[in-house]
Amino acid sequence: MYRQYLRERENMSSGGKLKVLLILGSIRDGRQGLRVAKFMRRKLEERNFDVKFFYPVEMKFPLITQPVHFYGPERKGAPAILVENEKFVKDADAYVIVSAEYNHNVPPALTNLLDAFPCSAYSYKPSGLVCYSMGQFGGMRAAMALRAITGELGCLSVSNIFGIPTVQNAFDEEGNPKNDHMESGAKKMLDQLEWMATAMKNHREKVGVPS
Template identity: 60%
Template structure:
């Protein structure tokens, strides 16, 4: 059973002081692990991605890649699916999120699904950022599933450790994960049987 687990990279987008996104990331990581996934969290505050000057694919000689970048690239390549946890900055995607994801070429993301989890302290739940993310993820080749898990007033929905304070959190997460799983298994099976286009 363990060998059949889907590998998921969970991207957390916010680095600003007092961020609420870590609550959401911890909650989603736990829900994914409870539903038989191997999860790797990419947190730009911990990994400290520099402002992008040289993405992975700019290195002609891969031996010149910093070790942390080699490991991160391999984790993205090995993933079966992606979950993107995003705040909303000025009605759009946080710069730390796009900066982090842009380190890796579209070939790392292609032919794999993604799920969007957005949040805000207000009533809109980060949905305006989610609409921008749909476009970005589509261009990377990891189309997002139709369900978007939006969390308004996130400070009332999760405690500081990511424990749900609202019973709708579990059902909302599972609805997204169910869609993501269907697509991730189907795409993985197809990649394994026919490979990727040349």
């Protein structure tokens, strides 16, 4: 069976790439998350994923007063930034969420972005969690909150979490890792994510999704 998966992976590499939405949730001054996101983007591209990057700072993503699906099926009157980016959420085969830990929880900019789009846009696809902190626990309390959030959105996270303790010592400004744990930690999570994304994409294409 694993050989069959490898053949399917090879077919995707030669044709239809898996699409992944990489989401960075922190907008705080002095944030370390951009270094982490640069590293993760390289790791995803090395696996031949087609990567779209959601970064609220660069996107100038607004504070949401109404999610896009509240504007009806035609999205009449919805802000252009929501309509345009909903397509990327829907088209993704998987999600990688890079999150800091604020007050032992998820950054508000991240939940604001995730909640701008309907659960149906995320459903029946996997997600991978990359959490970090400047302390020794690597953002794991935020990761536990994200487990519940991704479960409700329908893009359940794979079991392996890539946690990064003392993130300020883990990468340079360009996202180059300073220790071996970064490479091995990312690989474990992405191995699971790629397997699940491939399997779920194949099943969506063969049988569709529940209405």
